[in-house]
Amino acid sequence: MKEEGFSIRSISSATGHSRQKITSVLEVAKEKDVNMKTVKNVSDKWLEELLYPEKAVEESSYRAIDFEYIHKELAKKNVTLSLLHYEYEAQCRSEKAIPYSYRSFVRHYKNYAARHKATMRIKRRPGEILEVDWAGSTGAIIDCDTGEVVDVYVFVATLPSSQLSYVEGFLSMNMTSWIKAHTHAYDYFGGVTEILVPDNLKTGVQEHSRKQLILNPTYKDMANHYNTIIMPARVKAPKDKASVEGSVRTISTWIIASLRHSQCFSLDEWNSLAKQKLEMFNDRAFTKREGSRRSAFLAEEKDFLSPLPPMPYQMSEWLTAKVQPDYHISVKSQFYSVPYEYISQQVDVKATDHLIEVFYNHMRIASHTRLYGKYGRQSTNPDHMPDEHRLYIDQTPKNAKAWGKDIGPNTLMVVDYFFKHAQIEKQAVQSVFTLKKVLRKYATYELERACEDVLRATKRPTVSLIKTILKNNQKRTAESQSEQSTEQVNKDYGFTRGANYYGGQSHDE
Secondary structure (H helix, E strand, C coil), X not given: CCCCCCCHHHHHHHHCCCHHHHHHHHHHHHHCCCCCCCCCCXXXXXXXXXXXXXXXXXXXXXXXXXXXXXXXXXXXXXXXXXXXXXXXXXHHHHCCCECCXXXXXXXXXXXXXXXXXXXXXXXXXXXXXXXXXXEEEEEEEECXXXXXXXXXXXXXXXXXXXXXXXXXEXXXXXXXXXXXXXXXXXXXXXXXXXXXXXXXXXXXXXXXXXXXXEECHHHHHHHHHCCCEECCCCCCCHHHHHXXXXXXXXXXXXXHHHHCCCCCXXXXXXXXXHHHXXXXXXXXXXXXXXXXXXXXXXXXXXXXXXXXXXXXXCCEEEEEEECCCCCEEEECCEEEECCHHHCCCEEEEEEECCEXXXXXXXXEEEEEECCCCCCCCEXXXXXXXXXXXXXXXXXXXXXXXXXXXXXXXXXXXXXXXXXXXXXXXXXXXXXXXXXXXXXHCCCHHHHHHHHHHHHHHCCCCCHHHXXXXXXXXXXXXXXXXXXXXXXXXXXXXXXXXXXXXXXXXXXXX
């Protein structure tokens, strides 16, 4: 009568109920989206349970159950129906009311959830699981150059709680497509679930048996980036991911099959049409309960997803390499340094589009910006070099002269001479490098004095002359110190008592 335009007063007169009661019923119907289409072929009993699910419970002598509270609490971690029933019984005892038994408690909740909610919390918790798989059916695009029909492999991801799904087509089912599909799905949902349930395909799972589970390193690294846990379905156990299996069948009909007459000439074009079909699929009303996949997701699951990381996962590839004697490893014909202590060791390499990371026993020992271009380019960190190599690599005319200046003016003059008279700069660099190494044996003042001596003796100083002077100076210094020591001993202990001291006579006369 309300939809046909009758006033509240007219409805009240026709039904024999108060206007307040009529208004209350209409408000409940509006809240639960009940209209003429909803009640067209249903009984009064069904409609009563839909509008007032607690009425059948309240009419008995038992304490009424707050179904909204139960459904909300079951979404929380570690909360179970047995716990909620225990709390319900405790409240009934405190109020001296009669509680329902656990079996009746569960039965009433199941009836409520089946009629009013997208999912029953007994089986599925919001934000807990994301199920992923490749659809068995394929789409198709037409190659513009050859006219050949190319298969499109369809990735499907489903949230079991709300049944919201994500679909994307790829030209290959390789690891790159697999990882990219996951990152796009997480972006579509706007969050991450606690658990990721894939099938046992080789791109994600290397081995899955009762004794051990070995995941593909790249897939595991992606899961770590999104802080989720991978729990593959058991082999030959499709019920472990029943939601995605069901969604695959439905999507194969409503998306893949519905595009069978569409002529797409690129993957982007196919995905654009598939996205439109996906939005329609997620917005379709449920057949046996209120709402749609999207409304159920927004109302019951979105807030339970973990937030996305600040940056999306970058596709990486795991490789192994052996550290060469020059403390470099080869990755795709480019060379990257690691600390020289790891020479001859086997290391793990994580390669992304922009970064190379090197690990030894799960510990990162080096990282470099990835190199591209011609074969044999090198990225070398001076901290990875032995001391001798690092000393040599630091030699430039500017650094060498700054070092000579720190030692003294004569050393600077020698360094300047090397760079002015060397045929090639590398010879001068080598001479300064050799000169630096003498400081391991001699002090800086000794080197400065040797340079002064060699400049006084010749206008063409060489490293060998400086080494000879250093050696001779050190030898003379040692001899001089030895003589001074002997003189000091004689001076301190050379007094001898004469014969007169002992009362004897001297025979000098």
